[in-house]
Amino acid sequence: MTALIDATEKELHVTTGATVWLTGLPSAGKTTIAYELAGRLREEGHLVEVLDGDEIREFISAGLGFSREDRHTNVQRIGFLAELLARNGVKALVPVIAPYADSREAVRKRHQESGAAYLEIHVATPVEVCSVRDVKGLYAKQAAGELSGLTGVDDPYEAPETPDLRIESQNQTVQESAAAVHALLTERGLA
Numbered sequence: 001m002t003a004l005i006d007a008t009e010k011e012l013h014v015t016t017g018a019t020v021w022l023t024g025l026p027s028a029g030k031t032t033i034a035y036e037l038a039g040r041l042r043e044e045g046h047l048v049e050v051l052d053g054d055e056i057r058e059f060i061s062a063g064l065g066f067s068r069e070d071r072h073t074n075v076q077r078i079g080f081l082a083e084l085l086a087r088n089g090v091k092a093l094v095p096v097i098a099p100y101a102d103s104r105e106a107v108r109k110r111h112q113e114s115g116a117a118y119l120e121i122h123v124a125t126p127v128e129v130c131s132v133r134d135v136k137g138l139y140a141k142q143a144a145g146e147l148s149g150l151t152g153v154d155d156p157y158e159a160p161e162t163p164d165l166r167i168e169s170q171n172q173t174v175q176e177s178a179a180a181v182h183a184l185l186t187e188r189g190l191a
Helices: 002-013 030-043 053-059 068-086 101-114 127-133 138-143 174-187
Strands: 018-023 048-050 091-095 117-123 165-167
Touching (some): 018 101, 030 048, 030 174, 068 101, 117 174, 165 174
Parallel strands (some): 018 091, 048 091, 117 165
């Protein structure tokens, strides 16, 4: 009986869904921040899904390459999933590069049309820091000539001009970065 009461109390605590899109260069810290934030939100009783870009590419966007058109298609697919989750009460945390401003704007517009909350977070870590972090070894492969089309190096990245929040992850801990996003969600009545 106690477990049922606890579950009911958690359900009552759940607030409105939202999409939190974390955009930035490879190895900027997007996914790490998203998972830190997800843990905090879950502890507060929120329904949360992290839509990891690598997982989406493997399962939903398999077969897409990295041309501008394919990147746009991938971002729109992820945007659709995020909006679907958001309008059904889930916090969809989306740590996906989404290098083109028009692709991100189309996702924002989809959310506006449905009434789902959408926040764009720019994880504005400089390429020099990202290349040192090099979580997936992409910068090393690009430098060795084994990879081309790396976002922010030899393929464009259009940084957001007016994101809802800009995080310079090189100047703070992961916990501080996640807390900044949480504070924005709270300010907007979403956490």
